[in-house]
Amino acid sequence: MLDIARKKLIFALDVDCFEEAQRWVRLLHDQVGLFKVGKQLFTRCGPDVVHMIRAEGGEVFLDLKYHDIPNTVAMASAEALRLGVRMCNVHALGGREMMVAAATKVREEAAAAGAPLPLLLAVTILTSSTDETLREIGIERPVSDMVPRLARLARDAGMGGVVASPQEIALIRAACGPEFAIVTPGVRPADASLDDQKRIMTPGAAITAGADFLVIGRPIARASDPVAAAAAIVAEMAAALES
Numbered sequence: 001m002l003d004i005a006r007k008k009l010i011f012a013l014d015v016d017c018f019e020e021a022q023r024w025v026r027l028l029h030d031q032v033g034l035f036k037v038g039k040q041l042f043t044r045c046g047p048d049v050v051h052m053i054r055a056e057g058g059e060v061f062l063d064l065k066y067h068d069i070p071n072t073v074a075m076a077s078a079e080a081l082r083l084g085v086r087m088c089n090v091h092a093l094g095g096r097e098m099m100v101a102a103a104t105k106v107r108e109e110a111a112a113a114g115a116p117l118p119l120l121l122a123v124t125i126l127t128s129s130t131d132e133t134l135r136e137i138g139i140e141r142p143v144s145d146m147v148p149r150l151a152r153l154a155r156d157a158g159m160g161g162v163v164a165s166p167q168e169i170a171l172i173r174a175a176c177g178p179e180f181a182i183v184t185p186g187v188r189p190a191d192a193s194l195d196d197q198k199r200i201m202t203p204g205a206a207i208t209a210g211a212d213f214l215v216i217g218r219p220i221a222r223a224s225d226p227v228a229a230a231a232a233i234v235a236e237m238a239a240a241l242e243s
């Protein structure tokens with residue numbers, strides 16, 4: 001069960017240089033299933049960091065959260081495919097046409113190249129957002145309405161899954177069924193700091209609720225012993241999988 005749990009843990013490589021990223025990949029390689037490369041690291045290091053992780057034997061979630069006109073997002077998603085990443089994402093708030101364009105382009109390019117299809121994810125509502133955040137931008141519906149609504153839109157547009165808070169897993173499962181992938185950041189062990197995350201759950205609770213993958217960064221990166229922190233999270237996930 002520990003192996004299954006490890007494959008579900010994604011470490012957020014939120015660092016600002018290539019060498020530090022490489023140190024984390026080597027340190028956590030045996031504890032986590034994927035490494036997430038986000039805007040900070042990709043802006044600093046570009047595709048080289050993705051190539052490095054793959055050369056080290058790791059798998060990559062390219063988290064650039066594309067949100068633009070459909071053609072731009074489709075072309076950017078095709079570039080993500082060419083990098084050989086296992087997962088990449090767009091913002092569901094970019095709308096159906098944008099998500100259809102991305103999903104169609106990636107499917108066509110993967111078929112033409114004989115490449116494995118990456119898991120295309122749509123970010124629903126960021127885990128740092130609340131109902132008040134939505135109201136401020138003119139969205140009157142609560143997070144609990146918006147997340148399943150965006151998840152259904154993403155599924156109908158051909159996305160393979162969503163990124164959402166673990167607090168919304170049950171709503172997404174009810175809206176989109178058991179096959180749709182749910183990747184959850186906003187995960188905090190019971191004794192960890194919340195940082196800027198608002199809609200959180202513990203690793204065990206997120207797995208019990210039905211998360212397919214957990215994204216965790218600072219609770220591991222800032223621990224005095226990051227390997228032990230990752231191992232403890234994996235053990236908590238494995239216990240939840242067993243029960």
Ligand SMILES: O=C(O)c1cc(=O)[nH]c(=O)n1[C@@H]1O[C@H](COP(=O)(O)O)[C@@H](O)[C@H]1O
Nearest residue numbers: 012063125126127163185186215216217218
């Ligand atoms: O797409 C994401 O990965 C993401 C979506 C979201 O709603 N919330 C969220 O925190 N994330 C990412 O997940 C990671 C969470 O990191 P920690 O808060 O340090 O565990 C960060 O790299 C965020 O960019």
